[in-house]
Amino acid sequence: xxxxxxxxxxxxxxxxxxxxxxxxxxxxxxxxxxxxxxxxxxxxxxxxxxxxxxxxxxxxxxxxxxxxxxxxxxxxxxxxxxxxxxxxxxxxxxxxxxxxxxxxxxxxxxxx
Amino acid sequence: xxxxxxxxxxxxxxxxxxxxxxxxxxxxxxxxxxxxxxxxxxxxxxxxxxxxxxxxxxxxxxxxxxxxxxxxxxxxxxxxxxxxxxxxxxxxxxxxxxxxxxxxxxxxxxxxxxxxxxxxxxxxxxxxxxxxxxxxxxxxxxxxxxxxxxxxxxxxxxxxxxxxxxxxxxxxxxxxxxxxxxxxxxxxxxxxxxxxxxxxxxxxxxxxxxxxxxxxxxxxxxxxxxxxxxxxxxxxxxxxxxxxxxxxxxxxxxxxxxxxxxxxxxxxxxxxxxxxxxxxxxxxxxxxxxxxxxxxxxxxxxxxxxxxxxxxxxxxxxxxxxxxxxxxxxxxxxxxxxxxxxxxxxxxxxxxxxxxxxxxxxxx
Numbered sequence: 001x002x003x004x005x006x007x008x009x010x011x012x013x014x015x016x017x018x019x020x021x022x023x024x025x026x027x028x029x030x031x032x033x034x035x036x037x038x039x040x041x042x043x044x045x046x047x048x049x050x051x052x053x054x055x056x057x058x059x060x061x062x063x064x065x066x067x068x069x070x071x072x073x074x075x076x077x078x079x080x081x082x083x084x085x086x087x088x089x090x091x092x093x094x095x096x097x098x099x100x101x102x103x104x105x106x107x108x109x110x111x112x
Numbered sequence: 113x114x115x116x117x118x119x120x121x122x123x124x125x126x127x128x129x130x131x132x133x134x135x136x137x138x139x140x141x142x143x144x145x146x147x148x149x150x151x152x153x154x155x156x157x158x159x160x161x162x163x164x165x166x167x168x169x170x171x172x173x174x175x176x177x178x179x180x181x182x183x184x185x186x187x188x189x190x191x192x193x194x195x196x197x198x199x200x201x202x203x204x205x206x207x208x209x210x211x212x213x214x215x216x217x218x219x220x221x222x223x224x225x226x227x228x229x230x231x232x233x234x235x236x237x238x239x240x241x242x243x244x245x246x247x248x249x250x251x252x253x254x255x256x257x258x259x260x261x262x263x264x265x266x267x268x269x270x271x272x273x274x275x276x277x278x279x280x281x282x283x284x285x286x287x288x289x290x291x292x293x294x295x296x297x298x299x300x301x302x303x304x305x306x307x308x309x310x311x312x313x314x315x316x317x318x319x320x321x322x323x324x325x326x327x328x329x330x331x332x333x334x335x336x337x338x339x340x341x342x343x344x345x346x347x348x349x350x351x352x353x354x355x356x357x358x359x360x361x362x363x364x365x366x367x368x369x370x371x372x373x374x375x376x377x378x379x380x381x382x383x384x385x386x387x388x389x390x391x392x393x394x395x396x397x398x399x400x401x402x403x404x405x406x407x408x409x410x411x412x413x414x415x416x417x418x419x420x421x422x423x424x425x426x427x428x429x430x431x432x433x434x435x436x437x438x439x440x441x442x443x444x445x446x447x448x449x450x451x452x453x454x455x456x457x458x459x460x461x462x463x464x465x466x467x468x469x470x471x472x473x474x475x476x
Contacts, residue, residue: 010127010130012130034299034332041308048308051317051320077228080227083229095245
């Protein structure tokens, strides 16, 4: 980490170079570790547990909120889903209208 | 450096330098912290654009251009798990800006940020509805019958699947950048193929959080992503060579991770990673097999990066032999999954080649 291009072999520069070497070796070692089945098992189970726990917490909070007669997260999601489906239908309708419009334009166009 | 000064003088100079460097460390750390804390202020995706079409969370943008020279418009498609701003990272270093300067009519497909209500969206919805309609709207807005499709990462896979399903459609040129296709031997596959990985539980909350996917991505190179990047930032601040805007723009983009809709996630993991369905020829979207040999009419450019650990070169190369087209080009370049197209050398090393390849195939 010496400033500029200073060629001085200061203790700080020496220590920094040693650290860089250590970091490179650690990187190579951990790259190898993450590609092992043991790590894959650990990661897979941890990720699944995190999502399962999230589901339980979300469900519990939702039930608590609903018990107060307020709309909970799931209710809002259901409403948003209904809106999304309505938009899907509108989009399909728009595509159909545009298709008919193009067909009519072709039919109206004078034959060459 | 001993030289004519003698060892005693050199030792004194070294000691002085050590003291000087050490004294500067607190300021270096303060400046580094400031850069990291103000990353969210970075301006990304700043090129002026207008909305052409929207559906649910998907938006099609068209960039303003007053120097259009090539007839066939370009549609840019990125992955579902990061924002497409990487195509337009920052003023002065933007692929969109570059393409506009080269005279192309540029469109961008933004998948948006899906919510839990979008958990029903599967790969077929993205490929056969969203992308299909975006291509159609791009052609309409541009007043053309054909488009060039540029996909990057997962966006490239979606673009390739679409072109294979609609070989007689408007896609004239297909460019796939660092695209995952063949998952054999990949670390990702090793991770998701373990019995402990329950994909049903993973999607049970509707969408898989982007942060979780980001953690997995970074775990592929844990030290490089978590330590080396920050250490290099400290080093560049200390030596006065830091490019603050470049670092912040990239850090902001990397840190923005939309959730992955549940259905699409399940299909991506099961079909692409566990079953390797695209290579095995068993990928079905709405009952139709995704067969890359049907891509015959299109010119295809495949770009791979030698240091890509997310979509390794070996996972893309089989695509070359699966194509039916006679006009296939392969650029194998130096770089990483993102750095290849968004790194500091992209503007001089890869963008001009892409533009030249497209220009020769974008006449009316």
